[in-house]
Amino acid sequence: MRVLLVEDEEPLAGYIAVGLRKHGLAVDVAHDGQTALDKCDFTPYDVVVLDRDLPVVHGDTVCQRLAAQGTARVLMLTASGTVEDRVDGLSLGADDYLGKPFAFSELIARVRALARRSAPARPPLLRAADVVCDPARRTVERAGRPIHLTPKEFGVLEQLLAAGGDVVSAETLLDKVWDEHADPFSNAPRITVGTLRRKLGEPPLIQTVTGAGYRVVP
Numbered sequence: 001m002r003v004l005l006v007e008d009e010e011p012l013a014g015y016i017a018v019g020l021r022k023h024g025l026a027v028d029v030a031h032d033g034q035t036a037l038d039k040c041d042f043t044p045y046d047v048v049v050l051d052r053d054l055p056v057v058h059g060d061t062v063c064q065r066l067a068a069q070g071t072a073r074v075l076m077l078t079a080s081g082t083v084e085d086r087v088d089g090l091s092l093g094a095d096d097y098l099g100k101p102f103a104f105s106e107l108i109a110r111v112r113a114l115a116r117r118s119a120p121a122r123p124p125l126l127r128a129a130d131v132v133c134d135p136a137r138r139t140v141e142r143a144g145r146p147i148h149l150t151p152k153e154f155g156v157l158e159q160l161l162a163a164g165g166d167v168v169s170a171e172t173l174l175d176k177v178w179d180e181h182a183d184p185f186s187n188a189p190r191i192t193v194g195t196l197r198r199k200l201g202e203p204p205l206i207q208t209v210t211g212a213g214y215r216v217v218p
Contacts, residue, residue: 039201052078067093073114126161169213
């Protein structure tokens, strides 16, 4: 899942970004409204976590433009948390509104809920053969045995299982699991798929489709 965090307070932005990444999200950061709009022009984000009081271009304007484009779900994250503020933010086109201070577990849950709304409906548990992945609880089991994965490994497996046997390219994995700092020529997806295969064990679950990408074995 690719998320854009727009927050002008850099220490707070860093704290939130680290927390989101620990939960397996690919996170880019912008510290003003114009930078946020520029990034959205080039990257298809699933969710934009948007502070309201931003420099250069105000968060309200950013929200209105993103809502008009309809390319990403918007979660307003701001200190203005009265009922009137929430109603105002939602009327600007935000899909959700969370006031500061907030519980990090609630932020994660809301971001994931918005991402589900922006994607085709899929079951709460992702399955292939005897592998069961629970995106909400961040757990994976094979034949009832827990498999401990890193955030990137989990993100890759989640993308492959969600594709339901369709081929997922390395470029798509970079876009959805890594962030804007990833080298587009990186072999990180290939390496991660390799470690994922070893952890999942036999029989092989992930198939390489030469020149195209990867898929889970039907």
